[in-house]
Amino acid sequence: MRRSSTGSLTGAVALAAAAVITPQASGGTAAADAVVIGGRPVQVSETxxxxxxxxxxxxxxxxxxxxxxxxxxxxxxxxxxxxxxxxxxxxxxxxxxxxxxxxxxxxxxxxxxxxxxxxxxxxxxxxxxxxxxxxxxxxxxxxxxxxxxxAVKAAGPGDAAYTPGTSAVVYGWGDTTGTGTYASELHAAPVEVLPDSTCEIAYPKSIYGTYSADTMLCAGDPEGGHDACQGDSGGPLVADGRLIGLVSWGGGCGQAQSPGVYARLSAAPGTWAVRG
Missing domain, CATH: 2.40.10.10 (Trypsin-like serine proteases)
Incomplete structure (x- = not known):
């Protein structure tokens, strides 16, 4: 997950193309992944x-x-x-x-x-x-x-919301400090869409993953202090009222030199998201 306890997503199993899986019975308990760094509480009625x-x-x-x-x-x-x-x-x-x-x-x-x-x-x-x-x-x-x-609409390919420098907001119930302090209330944090080069430099085949602008989006706080963290994975990154990314991975939380990497919505299968 985003900033996982192991520091890596490797080992996760990719499933078959467009496979349909129905949840069935199981037993046991798995350890949960570790809210939004530098955020503020928000009401889900607003989002x-x-x-x-x-x-x-x-x-x-x-x-x-x-x-x-x-x-x-x-x-x-x-x-x-x-x-x-x-x-x-x-x-x-x-x-x-x-x-x-x-x-x-x-x-x-x-x-x-x-x-x-x-x-x-x-x-x-x-x-x-x-x-x-x-x-x-x-x-x-x-x-x-x-x-x-x-429902929220997604920004399609070429949308100005993906432009570096655009203000965005990331939402989640994850770790608020980077030390395992989970929130019970929804939080939101302001971040900025960053140039692809920022994440290419930060993650050039790192232990966390390899940044690729084709399917990934770089976002964070150039000064540090605002970010997604453990438990926020899959949550939305929104700019100009449109969905532009999903919390995916990164190194550390809220660190200027380690921006957040998001799944770029314009790269999702075309029939999956309602375009804005």
Missing amino acids: PWVVALASRDRFGGTRAGQFCGGVLVAPDKVMTAAHCVSKDVLGVPIGQVRDLKVITGRSELAGTGGQEATVSEVRIDPEYDAGTNAGDFAMLTLSTSLPAHH
Whole structure:
């Protein structure tokens, strides 16, 4: 996951092209990945497209089983990072996770508001490469449709929102300090779209992954202090009201020399995101 405890995403298993997987019964518990660095609490009512991925069976009930973020892109479709639904993260193949759900309309994970929608199908981008982190996209189909106006539109290829220097916001329930201090309330942090060269220099075949502008987007705080962190993986990066990226990977949290790497939405399978 983003800034994982092992510092790497290698070992995550890429699934078959456009495979459809139905969660089934499993047992045991997996360790959850470690909120947004330098962020502020926000109400999900302001951003109804931000959702949490949860499995109490795998991660316990303290944080309602939250282990990754996601974003509603259609009434019954949620996009997240492919590595979030890998065996590396879940501890078992996705087909053995019996209670995979998407929590919507709830700022406080331990609260009782909102809705917990069951995930009926999971599709992995056929181009996903667990070794380099390229194509880090997954699409979840919900068993229940949510209000259409809650979905966010994605910025298509060539959209100005991808231009370096553009202000953006990243959302999540992950680590807020980089030391395992998890938030129970949704947070948001301001970042900036950075030139591809910044991440190419930071991650030239690093232990964390290899930056590729074809499927990845570089974003962060040039001065440090604002970033995504553990537990934010799959969560949305939004600029000019459009989805431009999903939290994917990086080295450390909130460090100027180690920007965040996001899955670039314009590189997602064309039918997956509603373009703005």
